Amino acid sequence: MDLVRHLRFFVAVAEEGHFGDAAARLEMTQPPVSQGLRRLEKELGVQLIRRTSRGAELTDAGRDLLPRARLLIDDAARFLGEARHLHDGSEVLRWGAVPLAGAAAIAAVAQRLGDVSSGQEMLSATAVSLVEQVSAGTLDLAIVDAPCVTGTLTTGPIVVFRRHVVVPANHPVTTTVRPRLRQLAGLDLCHQSRAANPPAHDQLIDRLRESGLDPRILPISSSEHLVAAVAGSGAFGLTADAQRLASLDSISCLPIGRDATALRLRVVYRESALGEVADVATAALWKISKATG
Missing domain, CATH: 1.10.10.10 (Winged helix-like DNA-binding domain superfamily/Winged helix DNA-binding domain)
Structure with a gap:
């Protein structure tokens, strides 16, 4: 066993x-x-x-x-x-990011980290899993959604990303002059399960309720899963990659409920020696958040 x-x-x-x-x-x-x-x-x-x-x-x-x-x-x-570090050499940077961060943010961070390391390995996982792996030393640092229980890890500043709401292309909200979140009442929300990061999940649901929504959660695990669920199941979702999805005919990305649906990301790490590398990752997040916000 x-x-x-x-x-x-x-x-x-x-x-x-x-x-x-x-x-x-x-x-x-x-x-x-x-x-x-x-x-x-x-x-x-x-x-x-x-x-x-x-x-x-x-x-x-x-x-x-x-x-x-x-x-x-x-x-x-x-x-x-520790065994992996001995085998591969300490210059290989191991880091992770939550899928919610989106392809644009992850690519920007990877590019910047490539400038400060001779090699890197990247893992996509939930915030709970990433925090556990950074705490255990199997990852050097990770990008997680906030709020998040991080224990004794060092945390960088929060970077706010504005997310678009993804809806079926034929939903009435797409033709409204001033669309509101409450117009999505009756649709399921495609989102990661609560177990992925309970504090961030609860905060999002509270903000949606304040906006007049109390959706049932339809668990998803990837951007492709989100697109399929929205297009085929009459649900809605949130994305930080609206530009990448804008060309799809079956869905629409709308900039509504920006404060309620914003994504908050931060870098977490355990070793103090990684502080400068974490700052590089945070700077990349800031840059892409301004470019896409």
Whole structure:
């Protein structure tokens, strides 16, 4: 049994309090998570999670073992990160970004980081996953959406990106002289799941409600997924890449609800020696935000 992998299942379920949310956080389906947790419990000889009608809750044994499980996962990640650095050389910069950042911002950051490193490896993942990997040392820095729980990581300043609302091309809001967010009532919102970054997700929903919307969330994982859902399912979404999507006939990108739908990005990192590199990434974000805003 892969102990570290199964401990990740346990920690995710314990922290989310729900098997479905834990699976979304791990970017898996629910059955393997549930089966993996049962296998771990059988291997340990104790019940860690109590299944309830509301989701999942820790048993006394689970509560006692959770801190140790977190430490083991962190130690394994640090060990892997240090081994990779020894194998590949410390000059290779490993960084990540949330898909929400958009292709333009990610490309701008990659270009600038190429000027200060002899090589780089980039990973696209959720904010929760990126923070975990930077904390463990498997990534040098990451661009995450804010607000975000970052623990002891150092955080750069927030850079605000104005996002366009993506709607079906035939929706009535596209012909309105002064469109408003409330006109999208009844449409699902294509967006990453709450497990990807709970604080940022909750803030967005609160702002949409203040604008007269309370949409059901249709989880998506990529820009292509968003386009397909909007064009085919009668939903709406948000994008920082409106220029790239503007040529598509099946959807329209509208600059409405700019304050409510704005994307806030920041760089996070662990090692103080990476402060100057993080500043380079932040500067690239500032430049592209002004160019596209």
